[in-house]
Amino acid sequence: MTVWIVLLRGINVGDKHIVPMKRLRELLEESGFSSVQTYIQSGNCVFGSDETDAGKVAQAVAGSIEGEFGFRPSVFALTLEHLEAALEANPFPADAGKALHLIFLDSTPADADLDELRAIAPDNEAAEIRGNILYVYTPDGFGRSVIAQKLDRFIKADKTARNLNTVHKLAEMARAVN
Structure with missing residues (x-):
């Protein structure tokens, strides 16, 4: 099974x-x-x-x-x-809880523009891709995050996000x- x-x-x-x-x-x-x-x-x-x-x-x-x-x-x-592999590949603090979201992508995005996404983000926000998972660190909250708001413009893939606690x-x- x-x-x-x-x-x-x-x-x-x-x-x-x-x-x-x-x-x-x-x-x-x-x-x-x-x-x-x-x-x-x-x-x-x-x-x-x-x-x-x-x-x-x-x-x-x-x-x-x-x-x-x-x-x-x-x-x-x-x-x-x-x-479990997604949790192990996490590049951010393991205790980030709701400040870290794992965004599951339907495929590894070939044209992801993380550099441009990072360029518009505040210094305390960060994003990294590992395979078909985008890790987004937003210590001030995902709902207020510049990265979260602009994500679809820079990462073109079907996606769904869950915070680290949920995962x-x-x-x-x-x-x-x-």
């Missing part, structure tokens, strides 16, 4: 794309996934599956949501090994399923 961590982009933000977590858990179980858990309302799921292909897992989850709620979110399916919690949940 493979343990999957699934991150949904853009659900339960404002009044758009509302997905109740209880119903999401039921949908995932109906899709054949086991030991389904969710964490907070922003679309974090952990479950087991015999499926070993991340693309197929993502498609199954997106299709279930589309069938039930009428929209198809971006879905990032990660193995526990992938999540640690998801890894903990996934280890319990394993």
